[in-house]
Amino acid sequence: MINTAGGVEIEVSGTTKDIDEFVFLINKNPPSLAYITDVRVEELPFASIEGFSIEHSRGGAQRSALVSPDVCVCSDCLSECYDPGDRRFRYPFINCTNCGPRYTIIRDIPYDRPNTTMSEFVMCPRCLEEYKDPEDRRFHAQPDACWSCGPSLSLWDTRGNPMPAGDPIRKAADLLLDGRILAVKGLGGFHLAADATRNDSVTLLRTRKQRFEKPLAVMVTDVETARAFADVGPEEASLLESPQRPIVLLAKKNTRYIAEQVAPLNPNFGVLLPYTPLHYLLLDAVGKPLVMTSGNLSEEPIVAANEEAFQRLGAFVDAFLMHNRKIHQRCDDSVARVSGGKPRIIRRSRGYVPMPVFLEESTVETLATGGELKNTVCLTKENRAFVSQHIGDMENLETFELFKATIHHLESILELHPRILAHDLHPDYMTTVFAKEEEHRFEKRIAVQHHHAHIASCMGEHGLQGPVIGLAMDGTGYGEDGTVWGGEVLLAHADRYERWGHFSNLLMPGGEKAIKEPWRMAVSFLYRTFGERMRSLNLDLWRRIAEDQIDVLVQMMDKEINSPQTSSCGRLFDAVSSLLGIRDFVTYEGQAAIELEALSDFKESHEYPFDLVREKGTVILKSESLFEPLVMDLLNGVHRGTIGSRFHHTLVSAWAEFCTRAREESGINQVVLSGGVFQNRFLFETASERLACKGFEVYVHDKLPTNDACISFGQAVVANAALRASDRSG
Numbered sequence: 001m002i003n004t005a006g007g008v009e010i011e012v013s014g015t016t017k018d019i020d021e022f023v024f025l026i027n028k029n030p031p032s033l034a035y036i037t038d039v040r041v042e043e044l045p046f047a048s049i050e051g052f053s054i055e056h057s058r059g060g061a062q063r064s065a066l067v068s069p070d071v072c073v074c075s076d077c078l079s080e081c082y083d084p085g086d087r088r089f090r091y092p093f094i095n096c097t098n099c100g101p102r103y104t105i106i107r108d109i110p111y112d113r114p115n116t117t118m119s120e121f122v123m124c125p126r127c128l129e130e131y132k133d134p135e136d137r138r139f140h141a142q143p144d145a146c147w148s149c150g151p152s153l154s155l156w157d158t159r160g161n162p163m164p165a166g167d168p169i170r171k172a173a174d175l176l177l178d179g180r181i182l183a184v185k186g187l188g189g190f191h192l193a194a195d196a197t198r199n200d201s202v203t204l205l206r207t208r209k210q211r212f213e214k215p216l217a218v219m220v221t222d223v224e225t226a227r228a229f230a231d232v233g234p235e236e237a238s239l240l241e242s243p244q245r246p247i248v249l250l251a252k253k254n255t256r257y258i259a260e261q262v263a264p265l266n267p268n269f270g271v272l273l274p275y276t277p278l279h280y281l282l283l284d285a286v287g288k289p290l291v292m293t294s295g296n297l298s299e300e301p302i303v304a305a306n307e308e309a310f311q312r313l314g315a316f317v318d319a320f321l322m323h324n325r326k327i328h329q330r331c332d333d334s335v336a337r338v339s340g341g342k343p344r345i346i347r348r349s350r351g352y353v354p355m356p357v358f359l360e361e362s363t364v365e366t367l368a369t370g371g372e373l374k375n376t377v378c379l380t381k382e383n384r385a386f387v388s389q390h391i392g393d394m395e396n397l398e399t400f401e402l403f404k405a406t407i408h409h410l411e412s413i414l415e416l417h418p419r420i421l422a423h424d425l426h427p428d429y430m431t432t433v434f435a436k437e438e439e440h441r442f443e444k445r446i447a448v449q450h451h452h453a454h455i456a457s458c459m460g461e462h463g464l465q466g467p468v469i470g471l472a473m474d475g476t477g478y479g480e481d482g483t484v485w486g487g488e489v490l491l492a493h494a495d496r497y498e499r500w501g502h503f504s505n506l507l508m509p510g511g512e513k514a515i516k517e518p519w520r521m522a523v524s525f526l527y528r529t530f531g532e533r534m535r536s537l538n539l540d541l542w543r544r545i546a547e548d549q550i551d552v553l554v555q556m557m558d559k560e561i562n563s564p565q566t567s568s569c570g571r572l573f574d575a576v577s578s579l580l581g582i583r584d585f586v587t588y589e590g591q592a593a594i595e596l597e598a599l600s601d602f603k604e605s606h607e608y609p610f611d612l613v614r615e616k617g618t619v620i621l622k623s624e625s626l627f628e629p630l631v632m633d634l635l636n637g638v639h640r641g642t643i644g645s646r647f648h649h650t651l652v653s654a655w656a657e658f659c660t661r662a663r664e665e666s667g668i669n670q671v672v673l674s675g676g677v678f679q680n681r682f683l684f685e686t687a688s689e690r691l692a693c694k695g696f697e698v699y700v701h702d703k704l705p706t707n708d709a710c711i712s713f714g715q716a717v718v719a720n721a722a723l724r725a726s727d728r729s730g
């Protein structure tokens with residue numbers, strides 16, 4: 001047997017029957033971390049093979065072997081870790097062939113110790129013996145280590161001095177129990193840790209990090225503990241316990257066990273189980289749930305190196321719990337939830353990356369630079385699309401550096417030389433500017449419209465070529481006509497689309513500012529619906545926002561100064577959220593819509609009338625027409641939870657009506673849903689059901705997030721479909 005960069009080669013000799021059985025068993029019972037993409041069998045001249053041996057790995061010319069994601073500690077390792085008789089008793093870096101760090105420590109392939117950050121540690125004779133023994137469960141476990149030869153843990157103060165501690169974990173736990181904040185180095189980067197049951201610690205963490213409302217993840221020892229403060233169904237439990245160990249969004253239970261400040265005004269807690277032995281030991285020592293949030297400055301990438309941690313996180317924490325195994329690739333925790341009875345990924349990072357998405361057709365090697373928010377990049381090779389870990393919002397230099405480093409890293413570990421470059425249509429995005437600067441390295445550069453990328457991404461997951469009816473509902477994306485799109489009904493093929501319908505264009509007074517300040521969209525909708533008469537309505541909004549601010553906004557809109565047109569569905573949510581007094585200002589993306597969903601009771605399915613009209617060949621949802629009945633409800637004292645519910649139901653009906661008309665005209669029966677709006681569980685589930693009831697074949701994201709993290713993959717799909725189309729025609 002030999003590990004090559006192209007996969008595993010096994011030479012066996014025996015009777016035809018035995019060999020057939022051998023091949024059958026490999027397919028049927030692969031080792032727990034093996035991912036079989038295909039098995040090829042070739043006949044060789046007969047040679048009698050005695051015993052079992054593994055040859056030295058070959059680098060090889062064609063690197064198509066898959067690099068494994070990081071895997072949570074397995075139960076065998078965990079029981080050794082808690083066995084006082086074991087030589088690795090309480091060793092925080094215990095791992096084996098079935099578990100441990102992978103993607104975050106790999107510098108190059110093939111995946112062998114010298115190509116990882118474990119190369120600095122020389123195996124002791126006992127570890128080496130296990131490593132070489134085919135009968136041992138640590139046989140060829142590259143990060144294998146023990147107390148005497150492997151990485152070690154230490155505690156440091158904020159000035160970078162080691163803190164004397166016989167047992168760094170015990171000491172760290174005592175600090176946490178004392179209400180202190182710690183930086184803890186994990187698998188893909190640092191966490192900021194605090195006692196999740198104490199409001200004072202969590203508030204301290206928020207104040208220091210200047211992160212006031214965005215929910216913080218909570219780590220608990222097991223599913224039972226999570227049940228004490230959140231609803232955990234069977235699907236949620238298996239997602240929590242899966243080897244990927246994502247943060248799982250769980251509905252809050254009415255309890256004061258977890259500090260209110262962990263996820264204020266949010267209907268969910270983000271909960272995860274420990275995934276490294278270090279986390280298990282720390283959690284046991286604390287005996288309570290811990291806040292474990294990414295160690296970073298507000299919008300910057302997660303901190304991964306020790307020196308960097310002292311510099312950047314020193315102001316947030318009281319001590320550092322660190323180790324000396326280097327993190328080569330930063331990787332945030334993944335986030336997922338159960339929706340429509342299945343796991344849905346919201347942030348696809350640690351545990352999932354770099355597993356590819358398999359495509360129906362082979363590709364020309366492509367680099368797609370993704371979107372501006374929740375950026376990921378995508379590289380393709382043959383029929384595999386490798387979507388990177390979460391990189392972040394491309395609004396600072398540090399994130400841009402991580403973006404470039406990730407492209408470089410993926411190109412080298414996958415030995416990929418992309419010939420095609422795909423990017424967003426927006427001329428000013430950092431990802432577009434980068435693409436234009438790098439153009440000379442590529443044979444072709446292709447710009448892809450944001451919402452076409454959304455729909456194509458979901459099509460690519462399901463191997464659809466189109467035509468489909470694509471409902472792309474999200475915040476913002478640059479449109480072909482230079483306006484801001486976001487409530488789009490496309491008739492789409494993988495390589496092209498037609499904007500068949502959309503939400504009406506409203507003004508976004510203040511441009512980008514209107515995204516952070518939903519009250520601006522509320523005024524925009526009110527002004528469109530009622531004109532100056534809006535001011536005579538007895539609305540709370542007028543008591544919250546000063547009159548001169550309203551005056552300025554009206555003038556901006558009258559003169560169309562810094563007020564781009566938008567058909568965004570997300571902005572409609574913002575407007576309703578502000579009108580109902582939920583959110584006039586947001587501190588994180590999607591907050592207004594999340595809190596509106598949380599407040600809506602969904603007890604009744606009454607909905608508002610709406611208009612779908614054809615204007616110059618395009619079907620428009622007059623979204624402002626919803627505002628009249630909505631305002632009347634509000635003035636009549638209808639409960640806000642009821643109004644929110646009616647609003648949600650109306651949207652679902654409007655989508656269904658869009659699709660029905662599009663089907664009548666085009667004969668297309670396949671509907672594809674994509675865009676950040678479908679992270680709203682009610683809308684996602686109700687829309688899928690309603691459309692299915694109307695006989696549509698409905699496709700949703702199963703492998704990638706429905707938010708902008710799927711854009712890079714969609715761009716790669718569109719670019720390759722466009723290439724195939726131009727090959728056919730020319």
Ligand code: ZN
Pocket residue numbers: 073074075076077078094095096097098099100
């Ligand atoms: Zn293990």
Ligand code: ZN
Pocket residue numbers: 123124125126127128145146147148149150
């Ligand atoms: Zn050892």
Ligand code: FE
Pocket residue numbers: 450454474475476477675676707708
């Ligand atoms: Fe989007």
